[in-house]
Amino acid sequence: MKPAHSKKAKAIHAGSTQRFTDIDDILEDVVMFQGGSACLIIEVQASNFALLSVQEQEAKIYAYAGMLNSLSFPIQIVIQNKKIDISSYLNLLEDQSKKTAVHTNLSANINQALLTQIKLYKEFVQELVKVNTVLDKRFYVVIPYSYLEKGVVGVATATKGQSGKEAFFETAKAALHTKANSVLGQLARTGLRAKVLSKEELIRLFYEIYNQTQTAPDQLSNSIKQAIIKGQQA
Numbered sequence: 001m002k003p004a005h006s007k008k009a010k011a012i013h014a015g016s017t018q019r020f021t022d023i024d025d026i027l028e029d030v031v032m033f034q035g036g037s038a039c040l041i042i043e044v045q046a047s048n049f050a051l052l053s054v055q056e057q058e059a060k061i062y063a064y065a066g067m068l069n070s071l072s073f074p075i076q077i078v079i080q081n082k083k084i085d086i087s088s089y090l091n092l093l094e095d096q097s098k099k100t101a102v103h104t105n106l107s108a109n110i111n112q113a114l115l116t117q118i119k120l121y122k123e124f125v126q127e128l129v130k131v132n133t134v135l136d137k138r139f140y141v142v143i144p145y146s147y148l149e150k151g152v153v154g155v156a157t158a159t160k161g162q163s164g165k166e167a168f169f170e171t172a173k174a175a176l177h178t179k180a181n182s183v184l185g186q187l188a189r190t191g192l193r194a195k196v197l198s199k200e201e202l203i204r205l206f207y208e209i210y211n212q213t214q215t216a217p218d219q220l221s222n223s224i225k226q227a228i229i230k231g232q233q234a
Contacts, residue, residue: 026203027169029196030176036147036168040176041202042183044139045193060190067186073179076142082208084136086125093122141187141194143179145172 025032031039049057097118150171180196187194197205 023206025165026199028173029198029202030169030173031202032165032169032172038145038169038172038176040143040145040180041197041205042141042143042180042187042194043197043201044141044187046137046139047192063190067183067190070186071182074144075183076144078140078142080138080140080209082136082138090122090125093118093125097122141183143176143183145176145179149175 022033022035023031024034029040031041033039049060052060097115147168184194184196
């Protein structure tokens, strides 16, 4: 039998986590928050700015500035940096080296040349990781919505509680998608590809954020999904 104080501490911890995340539910592609607000998240594919010419860089900068100046609503830009574990990639190179060493369809000279190249490349990758941290950068545009945007009608709907949740969702969804279409159009003009995250992608994103793991499981159990949605630990 567990001590009573441990159960109390666990309850306090779970409650604190729920207040911290403030996520009430995820309906379709809309994140619902406690207190009558919601948001929609757009993932933007990264581009290598440094490889562009000076003219291309200036064009992107002006297009980006034009996008920001054209907005009539607030957005939040989030950059997620995650360290990449390349141990599996190094193991793949080691396996390829072993397969090359026993390859019977190649001459001894070609085998030795391939082995040398694989070895040099593996050493290069290992040294590169020692000097530089390899990061996976992901870019997100968060579009918020609040019931206050609907004025007195929105406040009245929000005060209805659970009965008004569906009505609030439909209103928030329509408003957020209108804003998202505007942002997606502006991003397309800058040459960036972007998409609105679906429910499963949102669950995966929040799972990775709050569990600090390299990758989320391919399939999350219902209990974990519920824990993420309710802002509690599984």
